Amino acid sequence: MAPVTVATTPNTTRSDLTEFVMLKGNGVKGLSEMGLKSLPVQYIQPLEERTCMIQVVPQESIPIIDMSNWDDPKVGDAICEAAQKWGFFQIINHGVPLQVLENVKDATYRFYELPAEQKLKYTKENSPSKDVRYGSSFSPEAEKALEWKDYLSLFFVSEAEAVATWPPACRDEALEYMKRSETVIKQLLTVLMKGLNVEEIDETNESLLMGSKRINLNYYPVCPSHDLTVAIGRHSDVSTLTILLQDQTGGLYVRAVDSQGWIHVPPISGALVINIGDALQIMSNGRYKSIEHRVTANGSKVRVSVPIFVNPRPIDVIGPLPQVLAGGEKAMYKNVLYSDYVRYFFKKAHDGKATIEHAKI
Numbered sequence: 001m002a003p004v005t006v007a008t009t010p011n012t013t014r015s016d017l018t019e020f021v022m023l024k025g026n027g028v029k030g031l032s033e034m035g036l037k038s039l040p041v042q043y044i045q046p047l048e049e050r051t052c053m054i055q056v057v058p059q060e061s062i063p064i065i066d067m068s069n070w071d072d073p074k075v076g077d078a079i080c081e082a083a084q085k086w087g088f089f090q091i092i093n094h095g096v097p098l099q100v101l102e103n104v105k106d107a108t109y110r111f112y113e114l115p116a117e118q119k120l121k122y123t124k125e126n127s128p129s130k131d132v133r134y135g136s137s138f139s140p141e142a143e144k145a146l147e148w149k150d151y152l153s154l155f156f157v158s159e160a161e162a163v164a165t166w167p168p169a170c171r172d173e174a175l176e177y178m179k180r181s182e183t184v185i186k187q188l189l190t191v192l193m194k195g196l197n198v199e200e201i202d203e204t205n206e207s208l209l210m211g212s213k214r215i216n217l218n219y220y221p222v223c224p225s226h227d228l229t230v231a232i233g234r235h236s237d238v239s240t241l242t243i244l245l246q247d248q249t250g251g252l253y254v255r256a257v258d259s260q261g262w263i264h265v266p267p268i269s270g271a272l273v274i275n276i277g278d279a280l281q282i283m284s285n286g287r288y289k290s291i292e293h294r295v296t297a298n299g300s301k302v303r304v305s306v307p308i309f310v311n312p313r314p315i316d317v318i319g320p321l322p323q324v325l326a327g328g329e330k331a332m333y334k335n336v337l338y339s340d341y342v343r344y345f346f347k348k349a350h351d352g353k354a355t356i357e358h359a360k361i
Ligand SMILES: COc1cc(/C=C/C(=O)SCCNC(=O)CCNC(=O)[C@H](O)C(C)(C)COP(=O)(O)OP(=O)(O)OC[C@H]2O[C@@H](n3cnc4c(N)ncnc43)[C@H](O)[C@@H]2OP(=O)(O)O)ccc1O
Pocket: 130, 133, 137, 138, 141, 151, 153, 155, 212, 214, 216, 232, 235, 237, 238, 239, 309, 311, 312, 313, 314, 338, 339, 340, 342, 343, 346, 347
């Protein structure tokens, strides 16, 4: 194993840290495993963003929806209401086998336990494909303070491309999780579209709603002085829908309705967390909400999570759907090329809902 060369003293420069974490492939996992006693200054967030400043609203919780009878109008109403009010809900009895969920969590650990030299093959600089990227934080070049998170981000183009380019340590399990979640994704979108007077998902709107998918394997190592930083800063997803598998650690917080407070999303064994992304907020002309969320860093436990981002295709132009505007409602958002929208999101640090503000008329 290569010797550890980063000196994490108060004098460690950003470039030493970048070299160790990103350019050498160690990730924050590598930093964490050096047994640091204090947090490198580059991860210290401004006071108002720190984990210790979260105002938790303890009596609130996002809805939990049983999907076994998904086509029962009462279940449909609960899904549409949750998407309008909370933008977030958990689903149980969703049909994705529990073993598939366990396997993808195990595969996440398997990938991150690879030696740095092997993970290095998938960084932005070395990856065999633009669609496969191992990285740390979110947008390090743009961030004043870094986030305590490593990620492997896999954009699905085709099974053949995935087999050829995704890391073998986690490829099959990630593909299986994507495949087995397709039915519930369609069920959710069917119900959500009915709520917008879109009667069926045909070829055209299918590609607009779910024409591309990205799966991220997130790894949040144990963090010294975790109260001073974040694992993921405040953001909303740019997807149509996100299907998130979290482990039993906890740490995901969702913005409370009409409040400065935050609601914890408690881990429920076998459940999936669903959230509305910006693309669906735009298509629904603001009816469904893509809500800000954040993840706290943890001082004693590793956390993993696996979101599947269900998106329009990069070449799609998204805007409020004609069915939503049919009654004379005024469009709140411009038509935007989806790849431009996503590029704008990736160019900045996490900044709450600033990306969607940019698309407002
Ligand atoms: C919370 O922490 C996160 C979150 C995420 C992802 C969250 C989502 O909501 S993902 C849903 C995003 N939608 C899609 O990926 C589908 C549409 N895809 C596209 O439109 C394109 O593939 C593209 C993403 C715009 C890339 O276009 P391309 O023309 O190939 O341009 P690039 O030069 O490769 O990238 C542009 C710019 O974005 C940065 N970037 C690209 N991919 C990622 C990625 N997976 N993670 C982080 N940043 C990415 C890339 O660095 C480029 O910036 P430069 O400064 O280098 O020019 C993901 C990760 C999290 O931590």
